[in-house]
Amino acid sequence: MTPRPLLSIVIPVSGDDATVATALESAIAQSLVDIEIICVDDASTDGTAGVLERFRLRDPRVRVVRHERNLSAFQARRTGILAASADRVMFLDGDDELTPDAAAVAVAKAEETDVDIVGFGVTVIERDGRTGSPYEVRLQPPQHPHAGDDVLRALFPVGKPAQGQLWRFLFRTSVLREAYSLVPDDLVLPRINDLPLLFLVAILAESYAAVPDKLYRYHFGRGGSGHRVDTLERARFYTGAIRSVDAIGSAVEALATAHADPSLVRDTYASVRFSIIGYVCFQLVEHSDEGMLDGALAHLHTVVSGPDIIHAAARFYPATLKALRFHTTWQGLPDRPARSILLVTSTLRTGGVSAVLTSQARYLHEAGYRVTVVARNGGSDATVLPAGIPFVELTSRRLPAQLTQWAEICRAHEVDVVIDHQLLYTDTWPEFALVARAEGAATIGWLHNFVARPVYDGNDRLTLIERCSPTLAQLITLSPLDVAYFRLRGIENVAYLPNPPSPLMLESAARTGAKTPPSDRLELVWWGRLEQRTKQVRELVEVGVQLRALGVPFTLRIVGPDWDDVTAKRLNALARRRGVGDAVVAVGPLRGAALVSAIDSADAFVSTSIIEGYQLTIAEAQARGLPVFMYELPWLTLVQDNQGVVAVPQGDARGLAARLAETLADPEGYRQLSLASVDAARRARDQDFAQLYREVVTGELSPMYSPEPTLDDAGRLLGLLVFFAQRADGRSVSSADSSTWGQRAWQSAAPLGRATLRRIPGLQPLAHRAKGWLGAR
Structure with missing residues (x-):
C-alpha cells in the first residue's frame, strides 16, 4: 500500500x-x-x-x-x-x-x-x-x-x-x-x-x-x-472581486448565527467587504485609461451602492476620494429626522464666517438640536460659542488623517447633517462631504460671498463647487442672483438665505427714530478688517480726497484691525500723502462700547467694497440709524428695496463724495435716509432665523428661496462675471492688450453663457454683443 x-x-x-x-x-x-x-x-x-x-x-x-x-x-x-x-x-x-x-x-x-x-x-x-x-x-x-x-x-x-x-x-x-x-x-x-x-x-x-x-x-x-482598465470588460473583471465576497454572505451568516460571538464574524466580514470595494475603486481610479473612468465607475455603481462605495473608499483608500468627488450621484437629506448637526469652519474667530456659524449654533441649539462645531485648522477661540456647544479641532494637518478623524467625529456625535462653511476657502471640502455621507450624514454647503468671488480671485473653486455639487444635499447662497447662477448651470439643489443678525444689531433693536441731520460737518465712519482685495480700504482715502475737492467739511474714521498688506499706519501715511491726513484717520480696532460710540458719533457709513456676500456692517450701521453710502453691489439682498442706501458705480469716488455732500444741504432728505435705514435693519433683524434653519436641515425650505432664473438675472450675471474677470488681474478694458484680456474674460464667462442660452435662448443677441465688445470673436 x-x-x-x-x-x-x-x-x-x-x-x-x-x-x-x-x-x-x-x-x-x-x-x-x-x-x-x-x-x-x-x-x-x-x-x-x-x-x-x-x-x-x-x-x-x-x-x-x-x-x-x-x-x-x-x-x-x-x-x-x-x-x-x-x-x-x-x-x-x-x-x-x-x-x-x-x-x-x-x-x-x-x-x-x-x-x-x-x-x-x-x-x-x-x-x-x-x-x-x-x-x-x-x-x-x-x-x-x-x-x-x-x-x-x-x-x-x-x-x-x-x-x-x-x-x-x-x-x-x-x-x-x-x-x-x-x-x-x-x-x-x-x-x-x-x-x-x-x-x-x-x-x-x-x-x-x-x-x-x-x-x-x-x-x-x-x-x-495591476493591468490597465482600457475596456469596460476589464472594469467588469475588477468589479468581479466584489461579487466574490458577496457570494459567501449567506455562508458567513450561517457561521455567525452558530458562533459564540456573532458580532465578531459579521463585523469582520463587513470590514473585509468594504476593504474589497475600496480596493476595486482604487484599481479603477488608478488604472483606468483616459476616457474610461466615467464608464468604469458607472459600472461600479451597478454592482454596489453609492454609499457603500464612498464608505469603502473613505475607510480604506481615502486618496481615491479626490477622483470620486467628480463621479458621484446626488443624494438628499437622510430619511430619518435630523437631530445632530455639525457646523464646520476653518478657524473659529470673532466676526465674518465665524459670527454666522456662532449664530447658527445658537439658533439650532435653542431649537433642540445637538450641535457640534468643528474647526479644520488650529488657532480657534472657542469662547465665542454659546454655552453647551461642544467644540472639536482636527488634530492632524494631513488630509488622510483628517478624513479618518472626520469619520470618527460623525460616528461619535451620531451626526445627521453637516453644514460646511468653507466651500469658497478650501479645495478638499468634497472629500469631507463624501466621508460624512459614508457615515450616514448629509452635507449642506454654505457660501459666504458672491458667486463671482472665485473668478475675481483667479482660482477654480467655482468650477469645483459646480462639479462636486452632487456631494452636497443642499447648497445655500446669500442672494437670488447666486441661485440664478447655479440653476442656470443645472444645479437645482440650491437656495439663498440672508445672514443672521449680529449681537450689535440685536442690541440696537430699541432704536426707532432718525438721527439728527448733520449741520456744518459730515462725520463718517467705516469698520471692518483693513483688507484691500475685496474691501478696497484705500478707496476710502480717495473718497476723502474727493470730498475735500468739493469743499465739504468732514472727518472719516476708519476702524479695524490690520490685514495682509494694509495697516492703520500705512493707511494714515497714504491719507497724508493725498493731503487728507487731518480728516481721514485709521484708528485701529474698536470693540464693544467703544465701537458703538464711534458709530453713534457718525452721520453716515461709507463702503467701497468691490465684492461681498452679505455685508453685515451695512445692516449694523443701519441698525444705529446711519444712512449708507457705497459702491454698487447689486446682488446684495441687504441693499435691495432699501431706501436707506445710496449707491454709485464701482470706483466712482467723486460720485460717492457728491452724494455725501448733498446730505449737508438736505436735512429732511437725511432724516428720510436715516428712518429708512432703521426700517431696513428691523426687516433684516426680524426674520425667523430659527425657523429658517430648521427648514434647511429638514429639507422643508420654501421654494421662494430658490427662484427660477430670469432673463434679467442672466444678463446681470454675464455682466458681473465679465467685470470681475477684468478686475481679477487689475486691468481695464481700455488697456493696450484689451483683446487678450477680452479673450480671457469671455472664457471665464463662457460656461455660464452657454448654460444661460440653453435655458433662455432670447439672450443670444446680448451674448453676441458682449463677445464682440470683448474682442473675443
Whole structure:
C-alpha cells in the first residue's frame, strides 16, 4: 500500500503555458520528497495541457485533473482539495514559484504545533524584477500564534485592508473541505477567488502558527492584477472581486448565527467587504485609461451602492476620494429626522464666517438640536460659542488623517447633517462631504460671498463647487442672483438665505427714530478688517480726497484691525500723502462700547467694497440709524428695496463724495435716509432665523428661496462675471492688450453663457454683443 504523502501541493492552472513549467519545476525540486502535486487544468485552450502531461510522465508525484469547461480557480482549487491525499495542503499558482525548502519548513511547523493554518513569508517580484515593495511588506503573515477567535482577528483585522491570498499559508485539508461544503458546488468566482475560501477557513480554524521564512515567490502582474482598465470588460473583471465576497454572505451568516460571538464574524466580514470595494475603486481610479473612468465607475455603481462605495473608499483608500468627488450621484437629506448637526469652519474667530456659524449654533441649539462645531485648522477661540456647544479641532494637518478623524467625529456625535462653511476657502471640502455621507450624514454647503468671488480671485473653486455639487444635499447662497447662477448651470439643489443678525444689531433693536441731520460737518465712519482685495480700504482715502475737492467739511474714521498688506499706519501715511491726513484717520480696532460710540458719533457709513456676500456692517450701521453710502453691489439682498442706501458705480469716488455732500444741504432728505435705514435693519433683524434653519436641515425650505432664473438675472450675471474677470488681474478694458484680456474674460464667462442660452435662448443677441465688445470673436 502506497503511504500517504505529507503534503499535497494544489496548482490551479488556466492558460499558463508560458509560466507553468517554472512553477512545476519549483514544486518538483522541493527538499521534502514525500509530497504530491495536483495540477487542476481549468479547461485551458493553449499549450498548458501538454506541459502538464510532460511533467506527469516525468515525475509520478505529479497528478493532473482536467475540467471540461472553465469553472474558475475557485472550483479548480476545490477539485484539487477533494483529490488531495495528504492531511495538509499548500497552494501554488501557475505563474509563481516555491522556494526549494517551502514544503519542508511549512510541514515541520505544522507537525510541531499541530495547527490548522501555518503562515509564511512571501517575496513579491515586480515586473522589472525588483522586490521589497510596500505590497510585499503587507503580505507578510502575522507571526504570533493564535487560537480560537483570534485566528479570524489575526488574519482579517477589522479596519485593515483585507489580504486573502491562499498561497501564503499551509492548511489542514479537512478544514478546507469543511469551508467548501458551506458554499454551492457550482459557485464560479472569476475574480478574487481565494479570499472567500480563506475567510471561511479563518472562521472555522482553531489554531494558527507561522514561520518568518519567505517561502513563496509571487510574480506581480502576471495574472489579473495591476493591468490597465482600457475596456469596460476589464472594469467588469475588477468589479468581479466584489461579487466574490458577496457570494459567501449567506455562508458567513450561517457561521455567525452558530458562533459564540456573532458580532465578531459579521463585523469582520463587513470590514473585509468594504476593504474589497475600496480596493476595486482604487484599481479603477488608478488604472483606468483616459476616457474610461466615467464608464468604469458607472459600472461600479451597478454592482454596489453609492454609499457603500464612498464608505469603502473613505475607510480604506481615502486618496481615491479626490477622483470620486467628480463621479458621484446626488443624494438628499437622510430619511430619518435630523437631530445632530455639525457646523464646520476653518478657524473659529470673532466676526465674518465665524459670527454666522456662532449664530447658527445658537439658533439650532435653542431649537433642540445637538450641535457640534468643528474647526479644520488650529488657532480657534472657542469662547465665542454659546454655552453647551461642544467644540472639536482636527488634530492632524494631513488630509488622510483628517478624513479618518472626520469619520470618527460623525460616528461619535451620531451626526445627521453637516453644514460646511468653507466651500469658497478650501479645495478638499468634497472629500469631507463624501466621508460624512459614508457615515450616514448629509452635507449642506454654505457660501459666504458672491458667486463671482472665485473668478475675481483667479482660482477654480467655482468650477469645483459646480462639479462636486452632487456631494452636497443642499447648497445655500446669500442672494437670488447666486441661485440664478447655479440653476442656470443645472444645479437645482440650491437656495439663498440672508445672514443672521449680529449681537450689535440685536442690541440696537430699541432704536426707532432718525438721527439728527448733520449741520456744518459730515462725520463718517467705516469698520471692518483693513483688507484691500475685496474691501478696497484705500478707496476710502480717495473718497476723502474727493470730498475735500468739493469743499465739504468732514472727518472719516476708519476702524479695524490690520490685514495682509494694509495697516492703520500705512493707511494714515497714504491719507497724508493725498493731503487728507487731518480728516481721514485709521484708528485701529474698536470693540464693544467703544465701537458703538464711534458709530453713534457718525452721520453716515461709507463702503467701497468691490465684492461681498452679505455685508453685515451695512445692516449694523443701519441698525444705529446711519444712512449708507457705497459702491454698487447689486446682488446684495441687504441693499435691495432699501431706501436707506445710496449707491454709485464701482470706483466712482467723486460720485460717492457728491452724494455725501448733498446730505449737508438736505436735512429732511437725511432724516428720510436715516428712518429708512432703521426700517431696513428691523426687516433684516426680524426674520425667523430659527425657523429658517430648521427648514434647511429638514429639507422643508420654501421654494421662494430658490427662484427660477430670469432673463434679467442672466444678463446681470454675464455682466458681473465679465467685470470681475477684468478686475481679477487689475486691468481695464481700455488697456493696450484689451483683446487678450477680452479673450480671457469671455472664457471665464463662457460656461455660464452657454448654460444661460440653453435655458433662455432670447439672450443670444446680448451674448453676441458682449463677445464682440470683448474682442473675443
